[in-house]
Amino acid sequence: MKIIQRLLVAAVGVLALAVPTAWAAGEYYKPNKHVWSWEGPFGTYDRGELQRGFLVYQQVCSACHGMEQLHLRNLGEQGGPFYLAEYPNANDNPIVRAIAAEYIVEDGPDEFGDMFERPGRPSDRFPYPYANQAQGRAANGGAYPPDFSVIVKARKQGPEYIRSLLLGYDYEPPDDLEVRPGNYYNPYFPGGLLAMAPQLQDDLIEYPDGAPATREQMAHDVVTFLAWASEPHMEARKRMGLMVMIYLLALAGLLYAAYRQVWSNVKH
Ligand code: HEC
Structure with a gap:
């Protein structure tokens, strides 16, 4: 009996210590619920959402966030945003080739031992925005923009969390929280302060399919794209x-x- 008593006392002690520290670590909000087409045992990605989400990643996020584990050809593989049944080999897919050709990639060495630059190909990895991690940190006030290859899986309630985070910059910080230059208040981020400025404003980009580029739509689309990137198959x-x-x-x-x-x- 004694041992059980002691265990109980210890358990209550741990709780008493743990709960206030969790509260003190900063008040932050649970991610908002959201409906995704790809939930559930039969859910699939919506091609329009994937394509628009790629555009948001390409035109906005890729300036800071890499996607190192993905190759450009993944975009044209079955299940991907630009898959075309006529091109089962994604390396031949004209849309993906055109997307790849927009990037300048360093290759080499050539026969003289020099590195050279060439347009991207579908077999290349997604280009990395910085020369190395240290440069990524230096460009962002010391905070490293995490790689996006598996970000949706790497965060608890990933899709809802990232969506809420992207739309969560409109709150007043609590009086006792000091927001230093280079930091932004966002109650969905653990601790409430992060080094990423708000990224989405209405009509930031133009969608070729004519969908209205509201903040909500862009957040929804880019999270769908990131969910696909985390699990292309x-x-x-x-x-x-x-x-x-x-x-x-x-x-x-x-x-x-x-x-x-x-x-x-x-x-x-
Ligand atoms: C100008 C650079 C920049 C751009 C552009 C940018 N981010 Fe970030 N992002 C950052 C930095 C820096 C961090 C790290 C913040 C920190 O840890 O304080 C970050 C962190 C994040 C995180 C991780 C939060 C966590 O839990 O660790 C997510 C998710 C994210 N960004 C999503 C996006 C999305 C989606 C876009 C495009 C719509 C985007 N970001 C565009 C700089 C950027």
């Missing part, structure tokens, strides 16, 4: 899961029929 995985379920159900039916057959002559 989600749709294939869900399809496979469905097929496995159907197979298992059919197998269960067969096994049940066989069981009935085998035991049909046994009298009780």
Whole structure:
């Protein structure tokens, strides 16, 4: 009994210590709920959202955030924003080739041992915005803009959190919080202060499909794109899961029929 008593006392002690520290660490808001087309066992990405989300990433976020684990050709693979059934090999996909060609990539060394620059190709990785991490930090007041390859998976409630964060700059900071130059108040960020300025304003970019580029729409689209980037093969995985379920159900039916057959002559 004594040991249980002691354990209880210890547990209460830990709680008493932990709860106020969590509160003191800064009041921050839970991410707002949001509906995504790709939720649930049958959810798929909306191609329009993916394409617009890529545009937001390309024109806004990619100035600071890399996506090192993705190649440009991923954009044209099945399930990707610019997949075309006529081009099963994404390296041949004309949209992806055009997107890649807009980038200048360092390559080499050539036969003289020199590095040279050339237009990007679908087989290149997404270009990295800085020469190295230290430069990324220096350009952002010491805070490193995290890589986006798996950011949606790397944060708790990733999609909702990133969306809320992007739209969460309109709050007044509490009186006792000092917001230094280079820092911005955003209650969705743990601690409330981050080194990223607000990024989205209405009509910041123009969507070629004519969708209104409101802040909400851009946040929704870019998060959808980042969710795809974190799991480019989600749709294939869900399809496979469905097929496995159907197979298992059919197998269960067969096994049940066989069981009935085998035991049909046994009298009780
Ligand atoms: C001018 C540079 C810059 C641009 C452009 C930019 N960010 Fe950031 N971002 C940062 C920096 C710096 C941080 C790190 C902030 C910190 O840790 O205080 C950051 C952090 C983040 C984080 C991580 C928050 C966390 O939990 O760690 C997310 C998500 C994010 N940015 C999303 C975006 C999106 C989406 C866009 C495009 C719409 C974008 N950013 C554009 C500089 C930028």
